[in-house]
Amino acid sequence: MHVIFALAFLFLKTGEKFATQETAGPTVSSFTTYLGEKAGTNFVPEVMNNPVKAAEFVAANKPAVGIVTPGFYVTYGKALGMEPVLETKREKVPEERYVLVAKKDAGDDFHEKIIATTLALEERYVIGVILQDKYGRDVRLRSIADVEGAVFDMVEGAKGVADAVLIESAQWTLFKDDPELGPKLRVVLETEPLPRSLVVIFRESAGKVDVDKLKAALKAMNGSDAGKAILRSIRVEAFVDLDKERLAKAEASFLGK
Secondary structure, eight states: OOOOOOOOOEEOOOTTTTTTTHHHHHHHHHHHHHHHHHHHEEEEEEEEEHHHHHHHHHHHHHHHHEEEOHHHHHHHHHTEEEEEEEEEETOOOOBOOOOEEEEETTOOOOOOOOEETTTTTGGIIIIIITTTTOOTOOOOOOOOOOHHHHHHHHHHHHHTOSEEEEEEEHHHHHHTTTTTTGEEEEEEEEEOOOOOOOOEHHHHTTTOHHHOOOOHHHHHHHGGGHHHHHHHHHHEEEEEEEEEEEEEEHHHHHHTT
């Protein structure tokens, strides 16, 4: 009798308040069950929103596969033996861009200023890759779970408020079109397209997975009704080939090159 051992599958969305095992675990489990059946593997997912704890999880549990943020990959890729194999294209998000938003009357110099972001735990990635070291290493990042609340607080001048808020381009579209908020805000910086979340294999356990079969199963998901339904549940449009040039550029920026 052939026994298929369960393999840990890391699902990391840094700073996303709903990306927890308690909240999103059942939904992600449906995805990994579907994927496991197609790839001939039994996966047990672990949903996390803290990259430091995710790194500890990888060291302790030796997952074979994960879907992780590009910031996690460039930070821990070498130490944890990660190899990216595909990218995640999110629903209604053609490109991964960020916008740094401040009050209309704010200046342009954000050295030593406070920037609120859901990605504060990926500090070096935010400063070096997203902000391109434009404001130096002395920018202070403040972790937030509620982007909308942070923007409102900034506009209203709440006590101890951040000087700017880093938000996704799609979110900025909503803010700028708001008749009350839009006129009080301005874009300080807008990024180029950045790497998407990555499907990675962890080399220490990768031998337990047929990587070619895994990739084929992921890329085929949006070709069936059942697969599309599963993808919609995790807000993904499709799994696509890596943009190696874009990822390499991000890695170079992360290293300060």
